[in-house]
Amino acid sequence: MTDRLPHEKGFLVSWDQLHRDARALAWRLQGEAPEDGWHAVVAITRGGMAPAMIIARELDIRTVDTISVKSYDHQTQSEPVVIKSPDMEIVGEGEGVLIIDDLVDTGRTLEVVRKLMPKAHVATVYAKPKGRAQVDSYITEVSQDTWIFFPWDTALQYVKPYRAMD
């Protein structure tokens, strides 16, 4: 995290916006489905779980699994590691499988996930330029110096009127 902050810009995503963007992604993925459809969704925990649920609902996919990737600080470990895998008997090499995450930033998380399921279709709701090549589908691109604030990390709060800040 320390190498990513501070960011010049902040992009605040509300639950409503996330729902709409995840549904837009589901619509796109429906159009990209193989002939016999997508048969499973794998959410990258934790941020991928909310969009994965919305997409699984829209595409009527009942087989939903998770993969957990832990990213370490540069100084302690340079490679993110998989600390929980999906059921490999179900996902195989990833054929007909959708891998969902909330966003791709540097692409390091997806690099590890792709190694495990090289034939899967990888989709994120948001994408930054550095990691874009790691995703097959996404909805909204933001610049590399933008930090995306997700609704589960934020809260509505009172703000002072402009005049009170003089």
Ligand SMILES: O=P(O)(O)OC[C@H]1O[C@H](OP(=O)(O)OP(=O)(O)O)[C@H](O)[C@@H]1O
């Ligand atoms: O493209 P990258 O540079 O690898 O970054 C993107 C990943 O980082 C965030 O997850 P994080 O590891 O912070 O965990 P979380 O989903 O549990 O919040 C985000 O949800 C992506 O999974």
Ligand code: HPA
């Ligand atoms: O822009 C971001 N927002 C939230 N989590 C993240 N993890 C990597 N980049 C981001």
Ligand SMILES: [Mg+2]
């Ligand atoms: Mg994540």
